[in-house]
Amino acid sequence: MFSAAAPAAANHSVDTLRNIGISAHIDSGKTTLTERILFYTGRIDAIHDVRGKDGVGAKMDSMELEREKGITIQSAATYCVWGDNHINIIDTPGHVDFTVEVERALRVLDGAILVLCGVAGVQSQSITVDRQMKRYKVPRMAFINKLDRQGANPDKVIKDLRTKLKLNAVAMQVQIGQEANLNGVVNIVDRQAIMFEGDNGEILKEVPIPEDLKDEVESRRTQLIEHLADIDDEIGELFLMEEEPDVDTIHAAVRRQVIARELVPVFLGSAFKNRGVQPLLDAVIKYLPNPTESKNIALDADDESKVVPLTTDDSKPLVALAFKLEESRFGQLTYFRIYQGSLKKGGTFVNVKTGQRVKVPRLVRMHASDMEDVDSIGAGEIVATFGVDCASGDTFTDGSHRVSMESMFCPEPVISYSIKPANTAQSSNFSKALQRFQREDPTLRVHVDDESGETIMSGMGELHLDIYVERMRREYKVDVVTGEPKVNYRETVTQRSEFNYLHKKQTGGAGQFGRVIGHMEPMTPEEMVAAGDEDGKKVFEFVNGIVGNAIPPEYIAAVRKGFEEAVTKGALTGHPVEGIRVTLTDGQDHPVDSSEIAFRSAAIGAFRQGFMAAKPSLLEPVMAVELLVPTEFQGTAVALINKRKGQLLDQEAGDMTVTIQALVPLASMFGFSTDLRSSTQGKGEFSMEYKEHQAVMPDVQQKLIAEFQKTHKE
Template sequence: MLTRFFRAPALGRSLRTLVVRSYSTEAVAKIDPSDENRLNHLRNIGISAHIDSGKTTLTERILYYTGRIDDIHEVRGKDGVGAKMDSMELEREKGITIQSAATYATWKDNAINIIDTPGHVDFTIEVERALRVLDSAILVLCAVGGVQSQTITVDRQMKRYNVPRICFINKMDRAGANPWRIIDQLRQKLKLTAAAVQIPIGAESELEGVVDLVNMKAYYHEGAKGEKIITKDIPAALMEKVNEKRQELIETVANVDDEIGELFLMEETPTSEQLAAAIRRATIGLKFCPVFMGSAYHNKGVQPMLDGVIQYLPAPHHVPNYALDAKQNEEKVQLSCSSSDPLVGLAFKLEESRFGQLTYLRIYQGTLKKGEWIVNVRTGKRVKVPRLVRMHSNEMEDVDSVGSGEICALFGIECASGDTFTDGTTALTMTSMFVPQPVISLSIEPKGKESPNFGKALNRFQREDPTFKVHVDAESKQTIISGMGELHLEIYVERMKREYNTECVTGKPQVAYRETITSRAEFNYTHKKQSGVVGYIEPMEEANEKGETVEFSNETVGMNIPANYIPAIQKGFYEAVEKGALVGATVTNCRFVLEDGAAHAVDSSELAFKIAAISAFREAFMSAGPQILEPVMDVNVTAPVEYQGSVIGLLNKRKGTINDSEIRDEYVEVNAEVPLNEMFGFSTDLRSISQGKGEFSMEYKRHVPVMPFVQTQMMEEFKKAQAAKNK
């Protein structure tokens, strides 16, 4: 049994920071005998990877082989149709997944709920919320690119929610495909105990099928679309390699499984059944990662991988999930996964459809029925379920009821992403997912005449995507949108034009700077000789238990400040940290400690104490070693090896710190940390120095202090801008 805990990083936001899962190969929750057979034949999986590793192509093949679609269509929609799971027109045009899409399929009497997630880091919240509710995942890797920047991000997300996974090395038909190098990268870069359970028959353009190292069978793919699997004996030419890799598999599993370990020490060879059972135990226990291989595009290796999903990944009742009981001081309670118990479900994704808001729900226990009343635990509102559907990308199938462990969607329910629904007999609430903070902002306004669709679109996008933020700047009165990257915001601006017929004009991208303090500073401030506050501010090393990076602490003794004025002081502090004194950026990592004060029986008021708190904070802030922090990105650049010097020079020019440089075949991969402010226009420069062959991805890493001369320069520019506004 393995139990792991996760606490959200300081600059992330989480309603509750505890996410717990433990795994066992035996059923870990009490379930009805009537449920057991259904749950044993059910899998909830996500498909995740670095951008352009072939996730959506793989999902398309899975749907075809399981009979969910009648024909195969390609991702970029060259045939005018496009992949089933990329239902949005923008996705088909750009050839990328923007929104995660859910579907379900049947494979050999087993039901599989599948969520295809985006690979681009700007849409990382889609991966985050899918992994929050799924029991297991397929990590897809390119046989040439291997472990890339977003692979590392996805791996971190899987570890955050303790999700067991199998790996699928895709694109084995490409020139330079080398699965053994990729498995080494899984071990070195991701620190996974990984080993191949298959080896390829042929390589690159001559790929014919795979050899199963567990059952010692060769699988060949025949038919126009690889739909026929022919089982044959292993080719004699491959026997030496097969025996070597099977021995490596047994040794790797022996390190993480006691039963195989004992056989190994006694120099006995495990049977196929013993080895398969051990791989399942170790995979579900998060100790091992079986590696499959093939080519989704050329219809090779997909069906054996589906067999691996059923054989090695957990059923819903093998994954203990926990809720917090609001009636018992948020005590942790294990959910049963039984359909006869009180309903508990989590709304993990929202979408706007032509029928109204579509709410994706994971049922953890109980049964959800069409027409019954359910309660939103956060708001306490009772709502009726008017329509219940199973999703198949943008299509849906009506159902009357959904049992525990299933994923479904509801219509006509007003809620937020992360809300828990019950039947009203319990006050259980699920722990929320980690939401990263936005790092880039744009000013936006409708082109021409203002239309009600502008506000309607922004409200909808905010409800759907917790990483997309909208606010109106108090001084400039401009509408500001914030998100995870340039592409993220560009997609939403384009969607406003297409879906709401509202063309928008955007301003220059603004970096999400932060302000902080480096030392303690005391304050003793009196507002109009009547309402005073005394205390100090100090730096916070990390976020508190609630995940907050600013904190108000009331340490007053006695009644110098009446208790009814404390909330006003707290409100004043939280208002003051919204705009720092240096450049008007949000203040972070700061604690406001109130120790004493003074009040006037007649003249003191809530407003007076609020103003006193704001003024006291601003006065102390300038004495506490204030600093401006800027977001630094983890940048991963891949380019032909002849451009290595130019790429490193370009990163140095943009104040980048090179962390790692690795040559793989004909390409060089450079990993660096670069301030986000220096990354605007980087893609254009990279293309021009590499003749269009260079690619890059970036991900927010942390906020760091800017250079002193840059801070002085930014403060002067801010003062000039303020003076110009006040004229």
Template sequence: MTSFLTSRFGGLALRNVMNNKNGINSFGLRCFSTNSVSGLRNIGISAHIDSGKTTLTERILYYTGRIKEIHEVRGKDGVGAKMDSMDLEREKGITIQSAATYCKWGENHINIIDTPGHVDFTIEVERALRVLDGAVLVMCGVSGVQSQTITVDRQMRRYNVPRVVFINKLDRTGANPWNVIEQLRKKLNLNAIALQVPIGKESNLEGVIDLVTEKAMIFGEKGTAPIIEEIPSNFVEFVKEKKMELVETIANVDDELGEWMIENDFPNNMPDEKTLTAAIRRTTIARKVVPVMMGSAFKNTGVQPLLDGVIKYLPSPNEKKIIALDTSVKDKETEVELESDPKKPFVGLAFKLEEGRFGQLTYMRVYQGTLKRGDTIKNVNLGKTIKVPRLVKMHASEMEEVSEVGPGEICAMFGVDCYSGNTFTHQNCSYTMTSMHVPEPVMSLSIQPKSKDGQANFSKALSKFQKEDPTFRVKSDQESGQIIISGMGELHLEIYVERMKREYNVETVTGKPLVAYRETIQQRGDYNFTHRKQSGGQGQYAKMIGFAEQSENGMENEFVNDVIGTAIPPTFIEAIKKGFKDCIEKGPLIGHPVVGVKFVVSDGNTHSVDSSELAFRIATAGAFKEAFEDGEPTILEPIMKVEISLPQEFQGTVISGVNRRKGAIVNTTTQGESLTFECEVPLNNMFGYSTELRSMTQGKGEFSMEYLKHTNVSRELYNQLLEEYKKKRTEENK
């Protein structure tokens, strides 16, 4: 075997994995086999921040033999968890980029993507779930359902991803798995059902009892297999009760098990392990139930049964329906169901990009067919054909070279120019995968390099980051000439500024964070506007009559042509439509985008010589401004859903801090000595809150926030924003 070391982010090992005749690589892992699709699992590890995702993934890698030592997130040895390969991740103790790896459990192969928990990096979770067949939703046994748990649940539903739940941190004070299951049912509306019962609680956690096999598993020293025992006598009645609940819950949504119960005199006879396992698998894949397993990743408890559960209950690639769109006929897309067949034409989705020293690293999910090094494939979205360069399988920051990848697998290609979300196919195929949901940015910063010497690297960094991350946007403000970067939050933008410094050696200067304000109207506003200009020769003439009102589609804008006859010819209607699009990009109040406006043209007039598309486009600007001013205009600001967790002793200080930031506390939950507030706070008032919370709680408090809605600003802020905008325009016109 030949091997060589080279680097992607400074110290990344690339192994040239020579496949033997059985397709086994140097780690004993089958990279590709035409018969192994049913034994393959593609899973994501997702959760609210600080629920233990990366710690759990570290244990999975250890127990499957992929790593030889366990290192902790924020560990004292300074090494950090395997899946946190970026220096920034190790320093901050959070996951920033999703990381892929693969391992073997028994005869089965598992591709794993460890995703971030922080809402600022939600696109990483979004694109991972877009390509995965199943997921493990990790819950904290103390905190239960938190704000980001709700977001992750929404993402799993969006892509129809079956999941199992792992209730983690049961060794902590105040942990209660039954409370968490109740929250899953009430807050997330999931048909959650326990497959295990913990033995001992908090610091006395020893193991779990499996309700399907009715065996106890006691976990001892790190790295050892659990000891299988009979159920302790003091748990027999409780286990019987929970197993009854399990069987009845499954039978309510599974006809096969329901029929079995009728035919076999239930509850006098209980279903055997094989019958019950098959029923749980069917209902989990159909997303009718969510199996719940328990343990503590940090204490090495419950990890092996979770791996068994992933294999038993989550689908293989050929058990999940995958739909593509056939674009071979122009303007007519038809749905096509893909098959996990290595002999069918190749179809794959580029779901994530990274920039490395070898060029762009493109993460690919293969849905159908086989991808081989040297093959010629087509980028359907860009209409380009490329030759497949090097193919690698990812193990966090390490790459292991392979010659071919089969259906259901996740791999990466080097040096391919494409965008996140592009579909690649066989040359004779024109399928495209459906796009993923990309949330809109909520915060912006002005940014520029400190010195002119860094301009080239500055531009290169911005270009790379935009390609990598669809939620990171860059635009140039035409009036001020400033470069504006936009993202999902303060931390999101802070990370990119820091990466620019470390990876591109560019020191930058950032301006005050800009909030994504929006402009709208609160009532109907009429217009009757005539644009007339005569300066010798052909002039300009356009007359428009109509109104603007609140849109019926929430924040969406609408254009409606209600002109009867040819008072305004169709060619000029198109010009009006374009003029309306220009108007909503920068509103009349403070220059922010306009939302939630329905613009209706009902009548007008033209001149046989002087009317033109340009005249009507100019007239639209005047008509829109007239209607906008008549429609009681207002400014909307983003309101964030903020979840703050803290020890009870700091309750008063934190509440007064929220009130000072004009926030409203909508819910409070208490668990042991810990307190959690759910608040709604204007984004404009949240800047610098992380520092304030740390100082108020002696570093013990933490918070997360995500976009909730836009609402009207206060009259005071409205006047302030108008004054600032007016002052800015005056200075620019000097």
């Protein structure tokens, strides 16, 4: 009746394979849930605490920093066996600073579990994770965790899923016992009541449905069937004929609609209290797709307009995606998802981007930081290997064809530090660390400032950069001196302007001559989104509006390159320019002196001319901030937001806490964590993520321009 742990099978059918991710808002219990899954499937012998108070820590938090801070920093992969089924699991971070770890995991997974706190419900990062799941078209289930806590309310969370995330969420269980008395669940499809007994909830005891829950179970079951009747033809026909579908028919319909991403079944429990995890595992097998049920495509590397469907079949030509890099004691460890074909130890495969053929010295399945060798791996699997020189997102084949998988979306960094080693003798290790971290993390950017000569490290937030500074100290023995955090501002224009610029240079012999005429104008946010792709907006648009050959066609590309170069550094503060459309309408060339260099230089000059005439403005990153504080500190929290020039959006009161939503400039958020802790007796929590760039206040703009001009002059 209930699934049980079994030893890992060397060979298994792809139909019994599940590749799943566990994602959620920070501190919702993802790693705790994974720890219980590993225990119940027999992969670990004992359950350990996430924060490592017992000196061990959760299995999936293998990094020392993760155990100290009690957060997940890097996604970790493992696999386990549940009954006759094999499950690859990736546990991802919840903190927005490490959002790329969620991106790369969801890019290669077939299904996911969205974990939600039973008290807080849908939080800011829950919305981000849901958006990522939709981006990669990942079917998902929801698990409402922490239902043992005071104030937990699964009905409110399900309502949030429907209203905030616009998901067709429906309860699959009714809990037995409230808050601290949570002892079991009733599966409404099977009308099966389960109690969790034993020291670790490992004993599942089937009991009669409690009398006080029978009506609620039948009501929820009717609601589930009604939800299915709206979206599933088979259930809809039975519903119209007033026939009740049997248990197998309901399960089959739920599976169809989950895979079609039309339904999100919701399960209940408390991972920390060992409640509800085994039924969740059963549901993963019942409802989430195996690799053959996921549609995967590649693009022809020689003609990206051609789509190449991929088949989860070992006998087909190999297609594998390198989705995560990690430095290990044996060198670079590269994680692969095998989409088609198979890979053998000692065999070779080809990096499509570089054309380099690589031998596979070793294949391993990962169990957090532990490795288990395998001789071969088939389609649909997740595996890792050593000695492969590649970047995250590279596609590998057997060399018989050239196809490329679409890579993952990487958000732009919003904050920067200037960094340097405290001791010049450590420069070599400093460079090695930065090179390795950039290969591992596409959202970490490092460059040398042309004017100051400083090394600038940019990332997704203070915590993101602080973690890498700490890792340099621990892993490379490099003490790093950091400069003040710098906000990644942007520049734009607020009105239309004309430009007519002649670039003319005569130095003896052939000179340079190029004239460009046209106008520039601001793009609306809607135009930027419409012009962009599904992963982001387009921040600069060049329009060739020339009729005739005022500028010879062979020089138009040079004009475009000039404008593209010019928008990388604005004239106000040297920050990139966005939200601008440049239209070329006329120009002039010279039969001898015109060249690509001349027209590129003319475009750069024209941009500066038109930019300063278009009433330029400075934009700053604004963060969506969510605070969770005890009710008695509501006024204090609001005052903290107001002090930082924040805009309050919403305040939602719970039983003992209040959730505050606000928009706050990133420049005002430095040091906020310390202020919040000190003013709420350490009880306040907050999270933030990038929302958009907005215009700064006039006085702030003048101050920043003056600082830039002073630095530039020096």
